Amino acid sequence: MTTRRDGTVGKALDVLDQVADFGRPVRFSEVLERADYPKPTLYRLMQTLTHQGMLQFDAERQTYSPGARLVRLAHTAWAQSSLVQVASPHIQKLSAETGETVHLAQIDAGQVLYLDKRNAAEPVPMYSQAGRVGPVYCTGVGKVMLAHLPDDQAQNVISQQSFHRFTPQTITTAAALDQEIRAIRADGFAFDREEHEPGIICVALPVISDNGRVLGAVSVTSTTQRTSLAALQALAPRVRDAAQAIARDAQSWSFPAQTTQEFKLAGE
Structure with a gap:
């Protein structure tokens, strides 16, 4: 650490x-x-x-x-977390509509911080839980947030990654991650292709404010036994609608600005 x-x-x-x-x-x-x-x-x-x-x-x-x-x-801070409160009805609705697990996340000190999670109609055991942190480079929410950060902030986050191989599909180099980021920027969404946990896949989209700030990300997560990446991609418009609704509602809240300097301090 x-x-x-x-x-x-x-x-x-x-x-x-x-x-x-x-x-x-x-x-x-x-x-x-x-x-x-x-x-x-x-x-x-x-x-x-x-x-x-x-x-x-x-x-x-x-x-x-x-x-x-x-x-x-921690409980008090969690209860007063603006993005969690704003996003709650939207991720609940998205989970109910898709029947799948929905995550809300942010980047914190070079890692993914899971803010909230709504389980599928038939829950599946997986690593993510509200309050846990995970890697940026091999999760859908992490990669899609990284892809929409300004270049200097994105490179600072990349420099903090350990690139541990969790599965055969895990991205293990900064060069490979850069290539993935370019593809995500073109597509507008990111996949987790069993990169963090075997059998766990997702599609994720960013929550972006009107001024272009990355507030977080939303994902729909399932398993390879239950669905496919193509089927998850078909859900991307619904995930985008939820992310945009969260961003709209968030405009009335005051979020502390996260500057490039803060990203640098996180890596010192």
Whole structure:
């Protein structure tokens, strides 16, 4: 994980990120293996976070997990997230009309952040869940947002990708991703061709404001057992309608501007 050198608060937030990334209760020694801080510094930070209720320590198992205060703050922030509130009825309608899983996502620090998810009429197990982060380069929502960013911001996000191969279809180089971005810009939509998870496919379109800002992305996701990429492509006009409706409703909300500098800071 990239460490942000901006004082004690920044270090504490880094530690919270590291604990959360495990997705399970974690021992101090496991965090220490990934941390950029000396053992005494890390211990002091984790003790402070525990005392403040941001982490919870299980003395019997000797593990740390997100604390009640952090969960409460996260819930409050989530409930007040403008794009989630604006998009909710539109993605619910899209899921009901298509019978498939619908995702709402944004780019956050070079990754895809899943903001909301509406399950299919017959849910299918998959990685994505609201609040989780995923890779940009091998997800439909990630690639379609990347393709519609200004070139300098897109290149900054690309520079942050690890290009891990999840499946035989995963894009594994910046050059291949550049080629994919050009195709997405021409088509206006992106596919996930089993690039992140075997058997999982999707079609995704961006949510773009009137001034051209990428607010997020919407996707319809299914499985190769249930449908095909051609059938998903036929749904692209419905996904576009939902994305445009979200963008229209979002105009009355105040979204903080995300500048090129913020993308650079995310990679420092």
